[in-house]
Amino acid sequence: MAEQFMNEKLVVSVLGIGERVGSEIAMKRGDEDKYGVMVKREQIVEAIDKVMDGEIMRKRAMELGVLANNAFGNSGSSYLNVKPLIQHIEHISGKKLAEA
Numbered sequence: 001m002a003e004q005f006m007n008e009k010l011v012v013s014v015l016g017i018g019e020r021v022g023s024e025i026a027m028k029r030g031d032e033d034k035y036g037v038m039v040k041r042e043q044i045v046e047a048i049d050k051v052m053d054g055e056i057m058r059k060r061a062m063e064l065g066v067l068a069n070n071a072f073g074n075s076g077s078s079y080l081n082v083k084p085l086i087q088h089i090e091h092i093s094g095k096k097l098a099e100a
Contacts, residue, residue, distance in 0.1 A: 017061045019047040019054070 005026065011018035022043045027035055051057055071078040090097055 015060070015064060017057050017064065019050045019057075021047045 004023075008018070008020060012020050021039050023038045025038065027038060070076050073079060086097055
């Protein structure tokens with residue numbers, strides 16, 4: 001639960017594929033009775049409606065999907081970064097890991 005606000009910043013502000021719901025403070029599980037519900041049902045419905053109707057967000061999510069697929073392809077940045085890590089682990093362990 002601690003990373004919810006960071007996840008919100010990433011999804012809404014950085015990636016541009018989400019909508020802010022409205023919670024302002026973090027709360028421990030079980031403290032709802034003590035402080036009350038911080039996000040109302042109506043706020044959640046409104047945010048979901050905006051995301052589902054958001055053509056710009058949908059287009060951005062598709063673009064990010066293409067970028068992610070490219071990054072994990074045989075010549076993509078993630079593949080090229082993970083491959084040396086696997087080779088290093090194989091070297092220090094003396095065992096060949098299975099090919100993906």
